[in-house]
Amino acid sequence: MKKNLFVTVAVLSLAVVLSSCGASYNTIKRMQKIEEGVSNPTTKEELIEAIRKFDKRSMDLALTDGQIGIWYKILGTRYLDQQEYGKALECFQKALTYYPANQNLYYYVGVCAGFLAPTYMDYNAEGINSDSVVKRMNYLRLAEDAYLQALSLDPKYYRAMYGLGVLYVFTLDECDKAIPHLEKFLETQKKDTNAMFVLARAYYVTGEGDKAVALYDRIIELKPNAAKVKEAEANKKKVLEVMSSRKN
Numbered sequence: 001m002k003k004n005l006f007v008t009v010a011v012l013s014l015a016v017v018l019s020s021c022g023a024s025y026n027t028i029k030r031m032q033k034i035e036e037g038v039s040n041p042t043t044k045e046e047l048i049e050a051i052r053k054f055d056k057r058s059m060d061l062a063l064t065d066g067q068i069g070i071w072y073k074i075l076g077t078r079y080l081d082q083q084e085y086g087k088a089l090e091c092f093q094k095a096l097t098y099y100p101a102n103q104n105l106y107y108y109v110g111v112c113a114g115f116l117a118p119t120y121m122d123y124n125a126e127g128i129n130s131d132s133v134v135k136r137m138n139y140l141r142l143a144e145d146a147y148l149q150a151l152s153l154d155p156k157y158y159r160a161m162y163g164l165g166v167l168y169v170f171t172l173d174e175c176d177k178a179i180p181h182l183e184k185f186l187e188t189q190k191k192d193t194n195a196m197f198v199l200a201r202a203y204y205v206t207g208e209g210d211k212a213v214a215l216y217d218r219i220i221e222l223k224p225n226a227a228k229v230k231e232a233e234a235n236k237k238k239v240l241e242v243m244s245s246r247k248n
Contacts, residue, residue, distance in 0.1 A: 092109050103149075103157050106149045165181050191222055
């Protein structure tokens with residue numbers, strides 16, 4: 001009788017704890033910190049260890065799972081800062097399993113994939129069907145897909161617009177696709193001369209020399225620094241010469 005009463009009281013007490021999500025989460029989190037020795041990881045090594053310890057356990061609450069996703073994102077940015085793009089990409093991909101609707105994570109996937117693509121060189125000169133060339137193109141398309149997904153989640157996400165612009169102009173040689181994204185980018189980032197340079201090149205390649213010249217004039221007018229002004233003047237001169245030769 002006493003044993004049954006004790007069990008009943010214990011069950012009721014547990015029910016009271018679990019009736020409040022906040023109390024339950026905080027209680028479990030405190031218990032995990034005590035049992036696993038995980039508190040507030042900050043360094044790369046501490047984040048890896050925290051993930052390892054928490055991954056061994058079966059999480060009872062979605063909020064606790066979310067913490068792992070946050071740690072993967074933080075660890076990914078640490079790797080990104082150190083230019084360890086492969087490891088960073090893995091972390092952001094894992095973070096997306098916890099936060100599949102986070103535009104920032106897709107943007108970071110695009111950045112990592114864009115940096116990884118050039119590392120696959122056709123050193124043996126095997127041609128476009130070589131494994132390295134195929135992997136390079138797969139990474140470039142991954143970058144494109146990731147940026148586009150970020151924009152589908154947030155159409156005003158200007159960093160993804162710029163990322164796509166650079167990718168299309170300098171890597172995929174699809175300048176026509178870059179133009180709408182860069183034009184929209186400059187609607188809000190009106191003084192970003194880096195984007196102006198990229199868009200001006202896209203205009204030039206697609207035969208819109210007048211628009212390219214206008215952008216170079218805008219850069220010269222803004223005077224971001226002496227080097228950029230000099231580059232804009234040189235590019236403008238080149239575009240005008242080409243346009244003149246085409247007329248003659």
